[in-house]
Amino acid sequence: MPRRKLRVKAADSARINAELAELRATLEIRTEWPEAALAEAERAAEAPRLPDYDATELPLFTVDPPGSRDLDQAMHLAHRPGGGYRVHYAIADVAAFVRPGGAIDEEARRRVQTLYFPDRPVALHPTRLSEDAASLLPGEPRPALLWQLDLDEDGAVVLADLRRAVVRSHRRLDYEAVQRAVDAGGADEQLVLLATVGRLREEQERERGGVSLPVPEQEVEETPRGYVLGYRAPTPADGWNAQISLLTGMAAAELMLDAGVGLLRTLPAAPPDAYERLRRTARALDIDWPDGLPYPDLVRSLDPDRPLHAAFLNECTGLLRGAGHRAFDTARGRPAPADPGHAALAAPYAHCTAPLRRLGDRFVQEVCAAVAAGEEPPDWAREALVDVAALMTAGDRRAGEVERACVDLVEAEVLSGRVGEDFPAVVIDVDGKRPGRGTVQLREPAVRARCDRAGTGPGEGADGESPGAALPLGGRIAARLTVADPATRTVRFAAV
The missing domain is CATH 2.40.50.140 (Nucleic acid-binding proteins)
Known part of the structure; x- marks a missing residue:
């Protein structure tokens, strides 16, 4: 499908915005914040909990969609002494601002995750935090969870460490800018390393038997003429950035599994008949799938810009059904799952890199930070894991419902x-x-x-x-x- 933004008949913004407000009411989306939560956010923004370790000289950078202000992650990459690579990955420390059991915590458990409507986001946290005091905006010192991930020459992890730190992002980039710089040969060392490490991690994914589906996404964009629809296929830079996040999520999962307590993002393996159905689909689409070729290798050989390949990739999304969140705490009688893996990644995985936008990530961060420091996770975090897992699974369904309803509305208006x-x-x-x-x-x-x-x-x-x-x-x-x-x-x- 096309990679460019398509300009077509625009749907009237004012009318759609009114309909979106009505949609939020119909879906019972909470848009207003209790006064107690807003007051708590203001106090926390003025006096967050700051760690002792100062890492503000580390020249971190962020990669996000243009205009984003809820910046959860920042990174720095370097060659490691003796060979290999070192990745520093800073994640916004939301727990430095949100008091367990407080007004923000209570409201966030109702919202579960940030919902993105075409006219406005409905944030998980008050914007005084999510788009300001807690966000890793450039030039501002911020409390963060700072991962150090050491990789060998092939991109495999040899060391994963985590500590709280004060960090400062030095610059903000977007995916297209990164891609243009790399393609033009004018990328600086950091972006060259991002491309290098990203490709190595993609190869690691291939060797594990994992797979990422490059399915073009529909986008709704508001322009001065109204709302328009477009397709966006992921760029290689999207993939490199995602690999750093996945790397961190896999390190967090391993840390929690070793400690016997945590919250995993799980996906069961697809049943054999699902692959047989895909093989029949491949034959119907004249896609050559030799008997000895693994499914992930077939996917990597396809071009989403070709209609037959795009149709097959769409069918592949059927293998991703059944994703959920699984809490475990062996010391309290809740063992880890016998198969803790995420089938698409072919490895255990945890959501931990978007705490400004997802409820569960804050709890995973607290468990990981305690375990890395040789301490017991705080009771407020471990006691909530089962409830948070259920909330996250329900929140995923609601986010999908919201996204589909918004696109359906704009499609109907455009046509x-x-x-x-x-x-x-x-x-x-x-x-x-x-x-x-x-x-x-x-x-x-x-x-x-x-x-x-x-x-x-x-x-x-x-x-x-x-x-x-x-x-x-x-x-x-x-x-x-x-x-x-x-x-x-x-x-x-x-x-x-």
């Missing part, structure tokens, strides 16, 4: 008034029980929506359509717009 028009489309998914029903992806506008073969629908038989009526998975079709209703956030097409 309103165009019912009856035909659009070039690619079939990216077909219903296994009703092959005349599936999902199509348009190039312009950047829309994904349900599509039915003409003549099928609610009145069809329970056994579905005849094979001749099946939508062609990965095929290019003309899709006729039949429904575009902003009131119900519904878009439907019929294959012509």
Whole structure:
């Protein structure tokens, strides 16, 4: 799919903003902060808990989307004496501002994670903290959890250490700027090392049997003309940055597993029949999958800009179902899972690098900081792990619901008034029980929506359509717009 932002008919911002406010009310999204929490945030911002260790001279930098202010992580990379690499990864120390059992803590447990609506984010913490006093904004001293991760020449971990520190980010970058600098050959040593270490960690992932899916994402952007839709495929710089975060999350998981207490992000292995279904899909899309080629290696060989490959990658997301959060505390009768791994990463993993935006990360940080210091984790953190795991799993579902509802609304607005028009489309998914029903992806506008073969629908038989009526998975079709209703956030097409 295209990597450029698509400019199409813009949907009216004022009308959509009103509808988004109504959507938040319908979904019971908490947007206002209790006065007690705001007052607590102001006091904490003026007097956070600061550690003794000063690491402000370490020239850290951040990589985030343009305009972001809730900056959780900053990094510094260097060659290690004797060979290999040293990664310093600083993570905002939210516990330096949030009092256990206080007003902010209580409200954050209701919100669970930051929700990103097209018109505004609904933050996990008061913005006085998340976009100001606790954020790793450039030039400002901040309390942080500072990881030191030493790697050998191949990118494998040889040492992982963690301590609290005062840090200062020296510059703020975005993914596209990093990619441009590396591609143009004008990157400084830090960005060259980011690319080098990122590629080494990708190779480590390959050797473990892990895989990352480069599926293009839909984006909603507000412009002076209104809201527009676009696709964005991850750049290599996205992947390098993600590998540093994953590296830290895997180090945190190992630290907690060794200590027998913590909170993991888990994903069960897909059942064998799921891979058999994928093999059938590959054959239908004329994708060569030799018997001896592992699934992760096949994924790495695909190009998401090619329609058939994009359709296959979309089908691969079915292997990622079942992700959750698992708390354990062996000293208190809750053993670690027998298989603590995350199937997509082929390693144990913990969310720990986004505490400004995810509730569970603060608790993982506290456990890891205590274990690294040779201390018992604080009771307030370990006693909450089971509840936080459940809250995070429910929060993930709600975040997915919010994201889909927002995109559905903008899609319907962008297409309103165009019912009856035909659009070039690619079939990216077909219903296994009703092959005349599936999902199509348009190039312009950047829309994904349900599509039915003409003549099928609610009145069809329970056994579905005849094979001749099946939508062609990965095929290019003309899709006729039949429904575009902003009131119900519904878009439907019929294959012509």
